[in-house]
Amino acid sequence: MRFSPMASSPYLIVSYAQTNRILPEPYQRVIVAILAVALVCIPLFSGDYFVHLLNLCLIAVIGAVGLNLLTGYCGQLSLGHASFMAIGAFATAILAQRYGLHFIVVIPASCCAGAAVGLAVGLPALRFRGIYLAITTLATHYAIIYVLTNYEAILGPSASAGITIPPLSLADHALTTERGWFYALLVVDAAVVMLGLNLARSHVGRAWVAIRDRDIAAEACGIDVPRYKLLAFTISATLAALAGSLGAYFTTVVTVEEYTLELAIIYLAMIIVGGMGSVTGSVLGAVSITLLPYGVERIFAALPWSLGTVTFGVQEATIGAAIIGFLLFEPDGLIEIYRRTATYFERWPFRYREIKASGAR
């Protein structure tokens, strides 16, 4: 058996460990290695502005992975993600500015605040599903934003001026350069993506997918549905709060105006465009939706005539068009385009395509 040609076929899966590999194909490992080297080298050869954009992408990736675990894997539609980020940002602002705590304390504490709020917001998920849950999270979004608006007026120098927080620093070295931020965020992102992938391919991810596909059947299979739903909300809100906290340190100012319903919808757009139920998809979606407005701006700047304020409207409209376009024509997002292409070359010259078995990456 060991020497049979079948056993050496790269497509033959003979153990559970093999089905669970993150990068089953050798070429995928090569791609990831090249990508990792490229990411480390990019800041050395590019300007501050481009690195700044990449930093925004990296922060968005954290939130998008969190939202995808909740909405893409567990199937719980959430419009409250902006408020989770706001909780993280405000917890950071309060702890860093008012109490002057070190970031090693502040960031985990902010994440805990997000987790607690996420757990509370997730409670209605035990009663509703689908659109009713989305509307409930929408209502909690406004309730949280209202509380924070009042808090900002108390804490900040004046209402709606925002709260300024000291820069992130470790042993007298303040993290202020774009390049420094890039490498720091890259490490955090790698950890978040690994967390997402490991959750997705473990029993937690399988339970979430079962709940998404049919919650009653999942319960009949012995899955503790309320527990896993609340776990999804908690983890998702924790990651959102982490993104909010890092975003607060990155911009060094926290205003409640930043965390609008539009932001929650933009995060939803990221996972729709990238691919629902795919951690890699959330990364792709986060990067493309974050860069989209800047791309539109570039194109408009290259046009011979000036468009003024129209640019802003078109930037918004492209995000809306991206949501509609992907939902209508490519519901599984960018990652599905990659999967199709990859399968075509893997199977060439055959047209055979495996049934979407794990599909989790």
Place this chain on the structure above:
Amino acid sequence: MELLVSILALGSTYALLAAGIVIIYKASHVVNFAHGELAIVGAYVFHSAGFLSSATLSGTSVLVAGIIAAGGSALFGVAIYFALMRRLLGRPTFVAAMVTIGLAIILKAAIVVVWKSRSVGIPLGRHALRNFAGGGRVTWIELVSIVTCIAVFAALAAFFKYTRLGRQFRGAAENPLLAAQRQVNINLILALAWALAVFSAALAGVLFGSRSMLSPQSTVIGLSGLTAALVGGLDSLRGAAAGGLLVAAATYLTARLISPTLSEAVPFLILLGVMWWRPWGLFGTVEELDRV
């Protein structure tokens, strides 16, 4: 007295919005998140069309603007159905809801692109019908809002109850498959639902714009309309009217008595309360609810 009229006028706007959301939900079980945007865009179209035909609003230009806005909104509703919603039949309804979120973003961006986010008011019936001692007054437009709302609700109720198409509509809402087998044209019904809903939204938008200023931010009235629809029950027209009045009264009284900033959060606090206490709304059907 003037407080009561203001509440009724605001409530009638919310009720009209809620009616549109209810019609779409009844017909297709899709929650329309773009309703406020549809209303405000309709009002902007009305405003532009009114001033296109003459420099000041006169009787004829209002008529022209009314025809353009009414026809345009109904056609736009049909277009939304055939361009977007028809392709999503058979997919989970939250996908269609997310498409309406995308539509909302595009419509809001359209206000920025086409009207340069100018804040405009529709100068219609702003003069006082009656002044009260102490500075209070009731304007014509408030009265017109209330009467229009009652007329629309009466017309809708009569349509659903007495006409053949209205009965087919109710049948299709209850069981699309059976209705289709009895030769009810489902496409026609759903397109009609969208046309009616977008028309009523535009009407609500015009009435809202005549009482206060229009700007991209005023699209937030869609969320008040959604709250009104949920409070009343997503599948009940009666509930839409009751919900609209309730939300308007709560918002208005909080702004007057407690604080204006709290009044922005009030619709959502009501919503949370209703979701906790009676998730199917005051008049909604219990079985309708997608509950766990």
